[in-house]
Amino acid sequence: MSNGVDRTILTKEHASGTVDRDTDLETVLRNAGRLSPRDALRYLTPLISVLEGLHTSGQSHGSLSLDLLRVTKGDDGAPRLRLLKGRPRKPTLQDASPKAALAGRMLLYSSPEQIQGAEACEFDDMYALGHMAYTLLVGEPYWIEEVDRLGFMALCNSIIGGAPEPPSVRAMRRKSIRLPHDFDAWFVLITTRKHPDHFRDITDAGIALTSVLSNPDIRELSRSVQFKFNPNILESPSSAVPAAPENLRFTAVFTIVASISLAIAIVMLLRWTNAQESPKRDPSLQSTDGAPATSNPSSR
Numbered sequence: 001m002s003n004g005v006d007r008t009i010l011t012k013e014h015a016s017g018t019v020d021r022d023t024d025l026e027t028v029l030r031n032a033g034r035l036s037p038r039d040a041l042r043y044l045t046p047l048i049s050v051l052e053g054l055h056t057s058g059q060s061h062g063s064l065s066l067d068l069l070r071v072t073k074g075d076d077g078a079p080r081l082r083l084l085k086g087r088p089r090k091p092t093l094q095d096a097s098p099k100a101a102l103a104g105r106m107l108l109y110s111s112p113e114q115i116q117g118a119e120a121c122e123f124d125d126m127y128a129l130g131h132m133a134y135t136l137l138v139g140e141p142y143w144i145e146e147v148d149r150l151g152f153m154a155l156c157n158s159i160i161g162g163a164p165e166p167p168s169v170r171a172m173r174r175k176s177i178r179l180p181h182d183f184d185a186w187f188v189l190i191t192t193r194k195h196p197d198h199f200r201d202i203t204d205a206g207i208a209l210t211s212v213l214s215n216p217d218i219r220e221l222s223r224s225v226q227f228k229f230n231p232n233i234l235e236s237p238s239s240a241v242p243a244a245p246e247n248l249r250f251t252a253v254f255t256i257v258a259s260i261s262l263a264i265a266i267v268m269l270l271r272w273t274n275a276q277e278s279p280k281r282d283p284s285l286q287s288t289d290g291a292p293a294t295s296n297p298s299s300r
Contacts, residue, residue: 023070024066025066025069034139044133044209051125052203055125060120060122061125062124063085064132065108068085069084108142109132110128111193112160112193115159122201127191127193130190131191137179137183140175143158145170146159163191167179182212186208189205
């Protein structure tokens, strides 16, 4: 690569190809725990390079995941990555089945559009790249919390709804890991298709990622990006319950006030009714056997 990151060469092979002396990047990550920004960039840079070639030719991979990146050594001993072709297709909303747990893990790098059944395109590769970068830096996929807690349909709806919290917040909350300052902004731009500043192509995304991971203290990208995350954060003992929207708060307050007012009105009505009926029940006007009381003759 011209940027001097490393000498890794990336090739693309059929998933049925023989892989005797290599392992996948998912296993490498599992053994390492997580990767430093520099090491993550060492693997992601050649991946971006091959995706550039695919996209330039009008193709897309559509099934990117760490287990499809094979790590091996070339004949000269230099490290080599091989990107295997993807699976026939990823699960969609119509695929709920008893194998939901496995299907859920297959959604870790699926874009909302893929989950809704759209044809694979360049954006799906960019979305997957964003989540793969997070996985390498943190040691676990962004959506693993939802995969472990939610059913298949609920998981699909969560991914379609968008990330519930910034990557830096989730990484710190779950793993006590501090991500580079501008990673949140980069993550938003590469995973939010309709964002006004969404990366034009994977080349722009790669240039920005190199800057973010090579200079973890810069804050240039974050200043120009508006963060919009889904407020419906997964409720758990370790996560705060989101504040209710203003309109819901107003409705709740109005309902409480109206209920109290109605209760007061009912109490006042009952008291007024009792006051009107009290003369008929006056014991001084009734005899002990229920007959009308007579006047005392001596008083005459």
